[in-house]
Amino acid sequence: MSNFVFVLDTNKQRLNPVHPGEARRLLNQGKAAVFRQYPFTIILKQEVKAEVRPLQLKIDPGSRTTGLAILNGSQVIWAAELTHRGQAIKDALLGRRQLRRARRNRKTRYRAPRFLNRARAEGWLAPSLMHRVKTTLTWVNRLCRYAPIAGISQELVRFDTQAIQNPEISGTEYQQGTLAGYEVREYLLEKWGRKCAYCKAKNTPLQIEHIQPRSKGGSDRVANLTLACEPCNGAKSNLPVQEFLSGKPDLLKCILAQAKAPLKDAAAVNSTRWALFKALKGTELPVTTGSGGQTKYNRTNLGLPKTHWLDAACVGKVEQLQILTTQPLLIRATGHGSRQMCGTNKYGFPTRHRSRVQIHKGFQTGDIVVATVTAGKKIGSYLGRVLCRASGSFDIATKTGRVAGISHKYCKPIHKKDGYAYAF
Structure with missing residues (x-):
């Protein structure tokens, strides 16, 4: 059950993707040739008349990996996971900055730091963040060249689907709606690494637990919530975390520090979601949105495992899905190499020449x-x-x-x- 194969006619116009077995038959009979290897695309050698059905491209943006899925109605016929290189870009810029700072401080001519003469355009994003937007847009445009994509669905983390479905919803009914708790649970799972904060147990049912008990003045804010397995949650009960971990000062310090720290991946996604949304609008295709809570709600109801490409397939309003592929294309951004003419060691001194x-x-x-x-x-x-x-x-x-x-x-x-x- 691999991805369906993209098909172009003799004029390089997009046709409906076909099953891999059908593509193999066309190649063996000499009726088609390989046009592109990744994503695998064939081009027909004879003219055909076929009705082209519109497809939907769904995107689940992520900090490290973005999920992509193409649907024909309720059928998932093509999927991919795009791994970004934002951290590599950040490390490269950090190394360049450190090298220039060291050069400025050596016994050479004075090089004044330039802080106030660099204006940034409105909506500026750091290169490591803008990379996620541009890489995703590159693959959206590439898929639109090989498949008849008629619409795009994107997950917007904070998009309020309950208010859209019922504009008059408010108060307790709003707080306890269909998607109640899904946003918070998914955030905590990502923040605490999907394991118990106290015993580090994995692959076990986890419960939301208050670091400072509500009976002792603790709140329901996300900064006061963590995940615990059932034995640890029962053992802690309503004890303050300082008392419960009195014999484990290192673990206590780690938990308190992690509770205060924001989720870095969530911050990266929140910084780029609207930039990606505006970029997708520029494709002139209709763009619909859904929230992360709605995605998880759909995936849980359908009984699907947690993967990036299945999350993408579950974006937006989904009643049923037929999974026709189980081998998503794994895409990893590697960049186009370095433009450095001189390689340096960790101290900034030249060590080799680059051709x-x-x-x-x-x-x-x-x-x-x-x-x-x-x-x-x-x-x-x-x-x-x-x-x-x-x-x-x-x-x-x-x-x-x-x-x-x-x-x-x-x-x-x-x-x-x-x-x-x-x-x-």
Whole structure:
């Protein structure tokens, strides 16, 4: 049950995706050819007349991973999980800033720090956050080129679905609506790592627990809530956390610090959700929204496991789902390499020279190739990401490990470098 295959006609117009078995039959009979490897797309060699059914693209934005799902009515026919590289971008900018600060403080000419002469545009986002928006938009545009996407559904974390369904809802009825508790529970699960805060037990039913008991003046605010397994929750009862953990000062300090700290991932998603929403509006496709609580409510009612692509399929109003794929495409943003001409060590001193030439023997580091070696000690077939050298002796990173010393003569490219790595 792998992803359906995208199909283009002879004029490169989008047709309905087909089952992998049907795509295999068309390729074997010579009626189609491979147009693109990732996402896998075929192009027909003969003109056909077919009714094109509109598809819905659903997006579950995340701090580290974004879920993507394409639905044909209630059928999930294509799915992917897009892993961002926001932390890598942040670390690279931090290293650059530290290098420039060290250079400014050396015994060279004085370099005044520039703080007040850099204006930021309205709606500015840090590069590590803007990367999430642009990467997601890149894949939305790419999927729209290969599939007849007619609408987009995005999860907006704070979108109030209860007020939309019933504008007059208020008071206790609003607080105890259909989605009551789902937003808070999901937030706590992410914040506390889906494990008991006191014994660190995993894969066990967890209960929402007050760090400072309500009977001792504690509130219902999220900063006073944590997760505990049933034995720990019963043992703590209404004891203050300082008394319950009097013999474990390190654990007490850790819990109190984590309770006050905001959820970093949630802050990243909240910072980028409206920027992504505005970018999706620019595609001129109708965009609908749903909340994280509604997504979890749908997934729980349908009895589906917690994954990013299934969360994407459950975004918005969902009554039933038919899962026709269980092998989502795993996409990892790798970037396009470094523009540094001189490599430095951790102290900022130069250690090596970086060549301007990136293409060697027609290949570039990051290309996905098939190497069929017919002679020597490494006879066999290898599929993976190539690491190029000027000498023409390449390394190939396969699923089982890295194979060194493969001549460029045996390599055949199947997917050119595009800044992403792929797996299933």
